[in-house]
Amino acid sequence: MGVSRQRARRVGLRAAVALCGVALTLLAGCSAETTGQLKRLGLPVAATEQAPAIGNLWIGTWIAAGSIGIAVWGLIGWAALRYKSDHNEMPRQNRYNLPMEIFYTVAPFVVIGVLFYYTILAQDVVQKNPDPDLTVDVVGQKWSWTFNYESADVPGVGTDVYESGTINVAPTLYLPVNKTVRFNLSSPDVNHSFWVPSFYEKMDVIPGRDNHFTVTPNREGVYAGKCAELCGTYHFAMRFEVHVVSEQEYAAHLKTLVDRGQTGTAKGAAIPNPVGEPGNTGNPDAPAVVQGGTR
Incomplete structure (x- = not known):
């Protein structure tokens, strides 16, 4: 009995040493980026104060x-x-x-x-919901996003502007670094979910309910965003990019939207299926519905 136990202990010890050796070998081959991701347990680099x-x-x-x-x-x-x-003794059952x-x-x-x-x-x-430096009204519609910037107070802009995506073209959300942003979320059709993985937050976008959250982006860069709620046939197309930039670049982007005529507040509209797909009703690049008309 004693010999058997000693043998089992030796086998267990050798297995543990072997596993440690394999783990150390694998870690030694990791890049700095991979090592950082392992330390974060797979999370992306944090991009906000929260x-x-x-x-x-x-x-x-x-x-x-x-x-x-x-x-x-x-x-x-x-x-x-x-x-x-090592033998067939029945152990006590009431210990x-x-x-x-x-x-x-x-x-x-x-x-x-x-x-x-x-x-x-x-x-x-x-x-925490501190007073925001800017507000972005986010509309999730089938099957893309519309971003309305409340930018009347931005020097050189003087009006609200918007950017709306389509099934074929993902929109881009611009945010100034180190500025507190309030996102107001709404949907005219079905449930969606606004998710930027590097923000470590997501929130549902529900028809008839105004959800909101506040973040302070503190790291310049380009970050992926997507819908995290299975919302229909073209759910996969509900992607977008977030560009966290300097205040100057942010203001310049809003001026570009003004120059394109993308002024006012877009309410969002369901985008028809691509041509040739079942249920097609029109152009996949359908415009957003804007206050005062359609652009």
Whole structure:
């Protein structure tokens, strides 16, 4: 019996050493970008002031879950090896350990309480709604996005402007860096979901309900956005880009929209299916419906 246990321990130790060696070899071949992504557990680089609160909660939750999982799996493996029987004796079925059972009962409540506490802290950061420096009214329609910039106070612009995408052409959302932005979300047709992964936030866009959230982009760059709600046949086409730029570039982009005649507030309109597709009713590059007419 003793020899068998020692052999099992040696096998387990060798397996653990081998796994560590493989892991170290794989990590040594990772680039700095890949290593950074591993540290973030797959999350993209945070692009807003609010994002780290969510990211830290995500990483902390996985660390806690992983630690508990390793402890449980380790105890299961240890018990299987330590108390392995070499003959056909029936073990006692009514063994108990009162302190251990109390621990197993209390520990989950402690873990849940800690996670709840840190969730509330992160939620407080995310749900703060300071006075925004600018407001963007986002309309999710089948099957693209319309971005209305409330820009009457922007020097050199003097009016609200908009940008609307189509099934074939994804729109671009411009935001100035280090400025607080309020997104007002609405839909004229079905449920959508506004999601920019690098913001670590998404929110549903629901007909008849005005949802909103506030972020402060603090990292210049280009970020992917998409609809995170299966909304119909061309859900895949509901992509967009977010350009976080300097204030000068932001103002210049709004002036470009004025020069294109994209002034006013676009309410959004369902975009017909592409020509040749079932249910086609017209041009896939259908315009948005704008206050005062159609552009």
